[in-house]
Amino acid sequence: MTIYLYGFLHYIKLEWDERMDDILLLLSILITGFSLLLFFVSMISYLKLRVSKFILIGIAFLGFTIKGILLLFEFISQGQIPLILDLFVIILIYFAIIKK
Numbered sequence: 001m002t003i004y005l006y007g008f009l010h011y012i013k014l015e016w017d018e019r020m021d022d023i024l025l026l027l028s029i030l031i032t033g034f035s036l037l038l039f040f041v042s043m044i045s046y047l048k049l050r051v052s053k054f055i056l057i058g059i060a061f062l063g064f065t066i067k068g069i070l071l072l073f074e075f076i077s078q079g080q081i082p083l084i085l086d087l088f089v090i091i092l093i094y095f096a097i098i099k100k
């Protein structure tokens with residue numbers, strides 16, 4: 001009985017892990033696409049209004065897009081490099097906010 005229960009629970013865990021992988025992949029694609037869209041919106045806003053804040057914000061969104069692409073194609077894994085890129089993006093957004 002215990003062996004069957006263990007086998008069943010192991011099967012459920014494998015099914016759950018596969019579903020979570022699919023959900024995480026979908027979320028990564030959505031975030032990367034949304035970041036790319038916001039990059040283009042920022043650049044169009046800069047071209048129309050000539051406010052330099054939009055360049056910094058656009059570069060920040062481009063950083064998120066690059067990170068998403070690298071993660072999707074498994075050139076990098078979650079770890080130090082993505083965290084450093086996130087820090088760089090947050091700093092760019094900060095400077096865009098405080099810039100006059």
